[in-house]
Amino acid sequence: MLLNASGCLDALSAPEVARSLDGYVTKTITPEPREGNPPVRIAETRAGMLNSIGLANPGRERFLAQTLPRLRDLELPIWVSVGGFSVGEYAETCAALDGEDGIAAIELNLSCPNVDEAPEGAIEIVAACREATDLPLYAKLSPATWNMAEHARAVEFAGADGLSLVNTLRGLALDRNLRPTLGTGGGGYSGPALKPVALAAVYACANAVELPIVGMGGVRTGLDALELIAAGASSVALGTLLFTEPEAPARIRVELAAEAAARNLAHPLAARRMALGSSPESVVRIGNEFRK
Amino acid sequence: MLLNASGCLDALSAPEVARSLDGYVTKTITPEPREGNPPVRIAETRAGMLNSIGLANPGRERFLAQTLPRLRDLELPIWVSVGGFSVGEYAETCAALDGEDGIAAIELNLSCPNVDEAPEGAIEIVAACREATDLPLYAKLSPATWNMAEHARAVEFAGADGLSLVNTLRGLALDRNLRPTLGTGGGGYSGPALKPVALAAVYACANAVELPIVGMGGVRTGLDALELIAAGASSVALGTLLFTEPEAPARIRVELAAEAAARNLAHPLAARRMALGSSPESVVRIGNEFRK
Amino acid sequence: MVRRRLHRVAGAEPIGPYTLLRLERGDSEPGEPGQFFMLEAPGRVLPRPMSLCLATRAELAFLIDPIGPGTSALCELEQGEELHLLGPLGHGFDLAVERPLLVGGGIGLAPLPFLSKRLARAGKGRPPAILGFRSEWHAEAAALLPDAEVCIEPTFVTALLPDERHDVLACGPEPMLVALRVLVPTAQLAWESPMACGYGACHGCVVELDGELRRLCVDGPVLRHGGTHGSPTSPLLRRAGTASRTRAPAGRAGDSAWSVRP
Amino acid sequence: MVRRRLHRVAGAEPIGPYTLLRLERGDSEPGEPGQFFMLEAPGRVLPRPMSLCLATRAELAFLIDPIGPGTSALCELEQGEELHLLGPLGHGFDLAVERPLLVGGGIGLAPLPFLSKRLARAGKGRPPAILGFRSEWHAEAAALLPDAEVCIEPTFVTALLPDERHDVLACGPEPMLVALRVLVPTAQLAWESPMACGYGACHGCVVELDGELRRLCVDGPVLRHGGTHGSPTSPLLRRAGTASRTRAPAGRAGDSAWSVRP
Numbered sequence A, B: 001m002l003l004n005a006s007g008c009l010d011a012l013s014a015p016e017v018a019r020s021l022d023g024y025v026t027k028t029i030t031p032e033p034r035e036g037n038p039p040v041r042i043a044e045t046r047a048g049m050l051n052s053i054g055l056a057n058p059g060r061e062r063f064l065a066q067t068l069p070r071l072r073d074l075e076l077p078i079w080v081s082v083g084g085f086s087v088g089e090y091a092e093t094c095a096a097l098d099g100e101d102g103i104a105a106i107e108l109n110l111s112c113p114n115v116d117e118a119p120e121g122a123i124e125i126v127a128a129c130r131e132a133t134d135l136p137l138y139a140k141l142s143p144a145t146w147n148m149a150e151h152a153r154a155v156e157f158a159g160a161d162g163l164s165l166v167n168t169l170r171g172l173a174l175d176r177n178l179r180p181t182l183g184t185g186g187g188g189y190s191g192p193a194l195k196p197v198a199l200a201a202v203y204a205c206a207n208a209v210e211l212p213i214v215g216m217g218g219v220r221t222g223l224d225a226l227e228l229i230a231a232g233a234s235s236v237a238l239g240t241l242l243f244t245e246p247e248a249p250a251r252i253r254v255e256l257a258a259e260a261a262a263r264n265l266a267h268p269l270a271a272r273r274m275a276l277g278s279s280p281e282s283v284v285r286i287g288n289e290f291r292k
Numbered sequence C, D: 001m002v003r004r005r006l007h008r009v010a011g012a013e014p015i016g017p018y019t020l021l022r023l024e025r026g027d028s029e030p031g032e033p034g035q036f037f038m039l040e041a042p043g044r045v046l047p048r049p050m051s052l053c054l055a056t057r058a059e060l061a062f063l064i065d066p067i068g069p070g071t072s073a074l075c076e077l078e079q080g081e082e083l084h085l086l087g088p089l090g091h092g093f094d095l096a097v098e099r100p101l102l103v104g105g106g107i108g109l110a111p112l113p114f115l116s117k118r119l120a121r122a123g124k125g126r127p128p129a130i131l132g133f134r135s136e137w138h139a140e141a142a143a144l145l146p147d148a149e150v151c152i153e154p155t156f157v158t159a160l161l162p163d164e165r166h167d168v169l170a171c172g173p174e175p176m177l178v179a180l181r182v183l184v185p186t187a188q189l190a191w192e193s194p195m196a197c198g199y200g201a202c203h204g205c206v207v208e209l210d211g212e213l214r215r216l217c218v219d220g221p222v223l224r225h226g227g228t229h230g231s232p233t234s235p236l237l238r239r240a241g242t243a244s245r246t247r248a249p250a251g252r253a254g255d256s257a258w259s260v261r262p
Ligand SMILES: Cc1cc2nc3c(=O)[nH]c(=O)nc-3n(C[C@H](O)[C@H](O)[C@H](O)COP(=O)(O)OP(=O)(O)OC[C@H]3O[C@@H](n4cnc5c(N)ncnc54)[C@H](O)[C@@H]3O)c2cc1C
Pocket: A175, A176, C036, C048, C049, C050, C051, C052, C062, C063, C064, C065, C066, C067, C068, C069, C070, C071, C072, C107, C110, C111, C191, C192, C193, C194, C195, C221, C240, C241, C242, C245, C248, C249
């Protein structure tokens, strides 16, 4: 299953790009509307980019009243990314989404590097959201943690149905005057440089838990996607790549199929967990997550 | 002050490279000798490299008896990188180094991604080592932590005299057969891709504490070094770059001076903390840390 | 509908400090004057926004100021190499004007040749144009807009503004746009902001419009103060970037007279 | 003393699937046969180890098998481009031998032309050589070692070993080296291992020698079993990398007969 990474596509501005995916993940929604951070919000680095969008979003009410109905017209599974600044905020949004049509899953953004307030603890948030909704809950984790595996086990225990790996790292770029390029100082680091980090995170979590994993971070080619699957991902999301190449999903699908075929695999998902080297019986059953 | 990054130079194999630096940092020493990890130990990625050397080192006794005397012949300030698997191990090595001649500082490796056992807690280690030695103690931190600033304040409180930032991130690369390239699976991710992460870590810590900081991570040019200084570093260490270009220190010095001059700075260190935008009075006094 | 196509470089010629990058047009549409394309920048992660400068049946041409890694890589392209183009994107100039006057500053000249041609095609002949440059060298680029009146610093282009009322269509450095906005409140101004995607996906290019942060790539880059599009009314704090910028970053104050958000 | 110099490409010619990359020699020393250089690989982070293949007064040449991104980038270099060379590095072949016989497998031919020349210079004429290749196409590279006896798979080069005792100096894929070590215990064998630095700085290239992990770039790459240098006695577990490797990675078992460390 090919998705966009949260915050890397506006389906209403570019519906044809969204339709080339198997599902659309919204930009993170918070209870209150957020303007986001002051410009400059983006900077390029040698092998990636920095952003400090700062969770700009219309807020829960306007999202439900105005955005969601228009997203439904896309007739795509919609993943709503949920953010907040307290356990209660996350849970309230989950509760509000619970009754809505057309939502395939909720992705809990537990790891945005662009908001100063650290989440109160991923486990509590997941547990509270679990109470609040029956929708599938994906916990989106930061790779900036000493022990990914422990983190994964904790959110699984708290009731997560899946993991989204990874969010951006924290990065900084300076301009010629040695001042931060971004208005906020640092920002989230994404793109090709992140790929080995994303692979390591997916690999560590897949070794620790049997949850489905949406893998992302620096994917540029079908082989990158196949590697995430081999490390344990069951779906792959495209982020920074979509900025450069909105038609990337079609190319990635073709390349992914070719790379799988070159390895005598009947289907890209047959590569799942191949990097883990686990014996066949410990390989989890793969659901029908790939639509195409 | 220009140093090598720990584990990125063997002064006994290449003394002329060590002599082109202002000080030599040893590979991390543990109490017992370590063979290190099984090959394959290195892999290249698009904008960096992975290593799983695994703290291969002769152990404390042989280091003191055989290596240190030969290092002293270099007549360079020697920084000994100390590692271990318990608070006691770190402290014992610090105590053993305390009486030795020619040691400029101890760098506590609190962040090696290639050993499975996580250190028991950076703060306890620093506090115990503080008890064990009067030598300057630098705490080397991982960038894989949600809150760098808090981490920095904690080790300062525990008695660290300085920070070394950053160690590698955890990364993974797969070969054509979708199996991990490195013998150990994942490994430490270093090189150009790490630069924005290193800058962000130095910037966050310099905002939080006034300790001297050895900045490192992906430095390739004098401008990279100057940026680390602007973000708050008082010294800069070269790692992965030395593998490609052993004569890099001389080039970096020339470029660093030129980049400083182009900005009307009398000396590269005059750029220190420029990225922080702090008012002049909050800028810490710069010691005579740059020998050259 | 976002369109991205591969184009072959037909040629790249220096004009003063700039490079005119000519691409084989293929079946790409040039769009409207003032719209822009995202150009794949060789070796870089993100593409770079560029106004279309000239369009013929066979070619699309861009005038590029090499101020950083991306623009320098674009200027080094050679005949026969290929690159991807995404576009045309954004809102261009409104051509339904009575008495057009084109105003350009430095690399802000870029969209004017195409604009001039389109206005001429609309039947009223080539519109008058005034251009300001930093040096004689930079002014060599004025060759792209024959008959334009040209001035060199320390004279600013605003000094060439005629007394009669005109419909000003302008592109240039921020201080120029700011000055024009005061002198000619109805002017259509082409602004800039760093862009990662150019098609509304990243929210990276926002500027403050009528008190709200809006995406310049979707709502601009051409804005009309008090017109349908609005114009940035209170740019956000931005420390000076490069010394050599000659075109206006919107949403940035630099050392201009604009008020700065706390 | 580590030396790194900039060299200009004098030419690059295909020989079978390989490329002979010729560099202007400048004032660089070629070192001893079997020593290697680290070649800057365009666009890559790390340099790549390559045995010196040929040395003239004017040139240093390397024979390169494009098996991955680094070697492919090196094979695409064109005349006039420049790259850095670090070396010569490591320990080469011991030339003080009575009855030399050169044995090469695939790209393992690389160090043999220079070795042959040096042995000839030592006064005993060109030493005999036997070479094995995977195909006729690969065997085109044998042109670099005139008069060598050549065989193509399924015949292995070991089948060409003469009965009389020789001092074998060999380079080739791991199974070949493993077989030779059994057949000719005194053979000098050139091994491989992935290298980041080539000069002892990274500890990345270790192989197990006499029960200890040693740096192949410092203690090798040429090793003699039971000789002064030792030879890898128990390579470490290594999953097969690429299908097209034709030269031996030391410290790896692959599907060879070597024992594997638990
Ligand atoms: C709609 C639009 C149309 C444009 N048309 C043209 C054109 O026709 N010809 C042309 O030469 N340039 C044009 N530009 C500007 C051009 O896109 C930038 O100069 C380019 O992206 C800089 O990339 P770089 O890698 O060379 O430099 P960078 O390293 O990205 O930037 C160098 C310096 O310029 C600043 N900067 C970066 N991007 C921008 C930007 N978009 N606006 C202002 N400052 C920026 C940076 O902060 C930095 O200080 C246009 C920009 C926009 C938004």
